[in-house]
Amino acid sequence: MSHDRIVIIGNGISGITAARHIRKRSDVPITVIGNESEHFFSRTALMYVYMGHLRYRDIKPYEDGFWPANRIELKHGTVARIDTVLKCVQLADGYTLPYDKLIIATGSASNTFGWPGQDLPGVQGLYSLQDVEAMEGNTAGIQRAVIVGGGLIGVEMAEMLRTRNIAVTFLVREDTFWGGVLPEEEAGLITRHMKEHGVLLNFNTELEEVLAGPDGRVRAVRTKSGEEIACGFVGLSVGVHPNIAWLKDSPAVKTDKGVLVNAYLETNVQDVYAIGDCVEFQQHPDPQRKNIEQVWYTGRLMGETLACTVTGERTAYAPGIWFNSAKFFDIEYQTYGRVPNRAQDGEAAHYWEHPNGRSALHLVWNAESRVLHGVNTFGFRLRHEVFDRWLREKATVDHVVEQLHEAAFDPEFFTRMEPAVRASFTIGKHMTA
Ligand SMILES: Cc1cc2nc3c(=O)[nH]c(=O)nc-3n(C[C@H](O)[C@H](O)[C@H](O)COP(=O)(O)OP(=O)(O)OC[C@H]3O[C@@H](n4cnc5c(N)ncnc54)[C@H](O)[C@@H]3O)c2cc1C
Known part of the structure; x- marks a missing residue:
C-alpha cells in the first residue's frame, strides 16, 4: 500500500490497539496524539495507584522505548479541530498535522448534572x-x-x-x-x-x-x-458520556451522543473513523446491544478490527458475545451474554448463592428451548473461552449445568462449589417472568 499517514486522536486502549495492529500489518507512518499522558496506561488499574499497590509506571503495559522501536510517533497535545477538506488536524497550540486516514479514539468524559456546588474544591x-x-x-x-x-x-x-x-x-x-x-x-x-x-x-x-x-x-x-x-x-x-465536545468546531463529522459510525467503524466522512468509548453505532451489529458501549475489551476489539480496514482489508466489527468483569471490593464479578436486571417474558432464571454470601451464580435461559442467554458470577471466575463457546453454540442450560466443571477457572476452589450449584439447580425453583 502507499505511504499514507495515519493519525490517531487518543492514546487509550482503542487508539493504542489500533496503532499496534496497524504497525503489525504495515509500514505506514503512524502518529498518536494524546492529551492525558505521554504514554499509554491501563485506566482500569488507576485505583491501585491511589491505594499504593502499584506505581504509575507499573500500570504502563509497554516500556517507553516500545513506541520509537515500533515507529509509532507519540505527540502530546489536544486536538481542537479537524479539517476534513484539507485533511489535517489542528492542535490547541496551533500545530497542524496532515492525515491520509484519521482515527478518532477520544474516550469518555464523566457525567455531571448541573448540581449547585458541583465545581467546589473537593x-x-x-x-x-x-x-x-x-x-x-x-x-x-x-x-x-x-x-x-x-x-x-x-x-x-x-x-x-x-x-x-x-x-x-x-x-x-x-x-x-x-x-x-x-x-x-x-x-x-x-x-x-x-x-x-x-x-x-x-x-x-x-x-x-x-x-x-x-x-x-x-x-x-x-x-x-x-x-x-x-x-x-x-x-x-x-456515568460517563462519549467525549465529543471538542468536535463542536468540526461539524463535518456527524455526531449524536457519540461519533456516529457504521458497522465498519467508518464515520460519514471518507477516511475518518472512530473507535472505543466515543463511538455511537448508527445500528449496532448485534441488535440486542446498545449503540454505545463503554468497556475496555470492546475498545480493544474495535482497534484491532479497524487496523485491518485502514491497511486495506475492509472488515466489519464483529462484537461477539457480551462480556464484562469488575471487582466489588473483594468480590470478583463476571457477566457473559445477557442477564437482564428484571425477568423478561419467555425467559427463566436460576440464582444460586453460597451460604457465605460471597459467591453466587445466576443463569438465564429461554424458557421454551432452554438455550442459555447469559450468566452472572460473583466470587469466583469462569473460563472465558468456555462460556463464550457455550453461548455462541447456543448450549442449553441443562448442558451448561451438567458440564459446569469445564468452565472452572480455579478447579480446586470450584470443585467444592459445583455440587451445590448443580443440586440447587436440580431441586431449584426457577424464576420466570
Ligand atoms: C476508574 C475506571 C475504571 C474502569 N474499569 C473498567 C473495568 O474494570 N472493565 C472495563 O471493561 N472497563 C472499565 N473502565 C472503562 C474503560 O476504561 C474504558 O472503556 C476505556 O478506557 C475506553 O478506552 P478508549 O481508548 O476508548 O478511551 P480512553 O481510555 O478514554 O482514552 C482516550 C484518550 O483520548 C484523550 N483525548 C480526548 N480528547 C482528546 C483530544 N481532543 N486531543 C487529544 N487527546 C484527547 C483522552 O484524554 C484519553 O487519554 C473503567 C473506567 C474508569 C474511568
Missing part, C-alpha cells in the same frame, strides 16, 4: 490520571466522603477511600445497588459486602446540592429530602 469524578492526582489532594486529611451514584466507578472510589479509613456514604437514586444493571439478588449481595467494608448506602436518595464551608471547600451535601450529610469530599460517579 468535588470530582474519577476518569483520568489527573483525576487520581486531584483525588490525592482532595482527600488529604479528610474523615468523611459522599459518593453520588451507584455504579462500578463509585465502588472503586469507595474502595480507594476505605483504604485510607475515610468513612463513605453512598447516595443511590434507585432502590437497589446498580439497579439498572444488576438483578436484585446480586445487588443485595454487593450491598451486604459493601456494608461489611464499612460503606453506608442510602437508597432512594438524590443529591440536591453540595454545600461550601467558610474556606470555600465542600463541607456537606444536601439530599432532595433535605438531609444534610457532612463530608470533606464528594465523588461523582453518575
Whole structure:
C-alpha cells in the first residue's frame, strides 16, 4: 500500500490497539496524539495507584522505548479541530498535522448534572490520571466522603477511600445497588459486602446540592429530602458520556451522543473513523446491544478490527458475545451474554448463592428451548473461552449445568462449589417472568 499517514486522536486502549495492529500489518507512518499522558496506561488499574499497590509506571503495559522501536510517533497535545477538506488536524497550540486516514479514539468524559456546588474544591469524578492526582489532594486529611451514584466507578472510589479509613456514604437514586444493571439478588449481595467494608448506602436518595464551608471547600451535601450529610469530599460517579465536545468546531463529522459510525467503524466522512468509548453505532451489529458501549475489551476489539480496514482489508466489527468483569471490593464479578436486571417474558432464571454470601451464580435461559442467554458470577471466575463457546453454540442450560466443571477457572476452589450449584439447580425453583 502507499505511504499514507495515519493519525490517531487518543492514546487509550482503542487508539493504542489500533496503532499496534496497524504497525503489525504495515509500514505506514503512524502518529498518536494524546492529551492525558505521554504514554499509554491501563485506566482500569488507576485505583491501585491511589491505594499504593502499584506505581504509575507499573500500570504502563509497554516500556517507553516500545513506541520509537515500533515507529509509532507519540505527540502530546489536544486536538481542537479537524479539517476534513484539507485533511489535517489542528492542535490547541496551533500545530497542524496532515492525515491520509484519521482515527478518532477520544474516550469518555464523566457525567455531571448541573448540581449547585458541583465545581467546589473537593468535588470530582474519577476518569483520568489527573483525576487520581486531584483525588490525592482532595482527600488529604479528610474523615468523611459522599459518593453520588451507584455504579462500578463509585465502588472503586469507595474502595480507594476505605483504604485510607475515610468513612463513605453512598447516595443511590434507585432502590437497589446498580439497579439498572444488576438483578436484585446480586445487588443485595454487593450491598451486604459493601456494608461489611464499612460503606453506608442510602437508597432512594438524590443529591440536591453540595454545600461550601467558610474556606470555600465542600463541607456537606444536601439530599432532595433535605438531609444534610457532612463530608470533606464528594465523588461523582453518575456515568460517563462519549467525549465529543471538542468536535463542536468540526461539524463535518456527524455526531449524536457519540461519533456516529457504521458497522465498519467508518464515520460519514471518507477516511475518518472512530473507535472505543466515543463511538455511537448508527445500528449496532448485534441488535440486542446498545449503540454505545463503554468497556475496555470492546475498545480493544474495535482497534484491532479497524487496523485491518485502514491497511486495506475492509472488515466489519464483529462484537461477539457480551462480556464484562469488575471487582466489588473483594468480590470478583463476571457477566457473559445477557442477564437482564428484571425477568423478561419467555425467559427463566436460576440464582444460586453460597451460604457465605460471597459467591453466587445466576443463569438465564429461554424458557421454551432452554438455550442459555447469559450468566452472572460473583466470587469466583469462569473460563472465558468456555462460556463464550457455550453461548455462541447456543448450549442449553441443562448442558451448561451438567458440564459446569469445564468452565472452572480455579478447579480446586470450584470443585467444592459445583455440587451445590448443580443440586440447587436440580431441586431449584426457577424464576420466570
Ligand atoms: C476508574 C475506571 C475504571 C474502569 N474499569 C473498567 C473495568 O474494570 N472493565 C472495563 O471493561 N472497563 C472499565 N473502565 C472503562 C474503560 O476504561 C474504558 O472503556 C476505556 O478506557 C475506553 O478506552 P478508549 O481508548 O476508548 O478511551 P480512553 O481510555 O478514554 O482514552 C482516550 C484518550 O483520548 C484523550 N483525548 C480526548 N480528547 C482528546 C483530544 N481532543 N486531543 C487529544 N487527546 C484527547 C483522552 O484524554 C484519553 O487519554 C473503567 C473506567 C474508569 C474511568
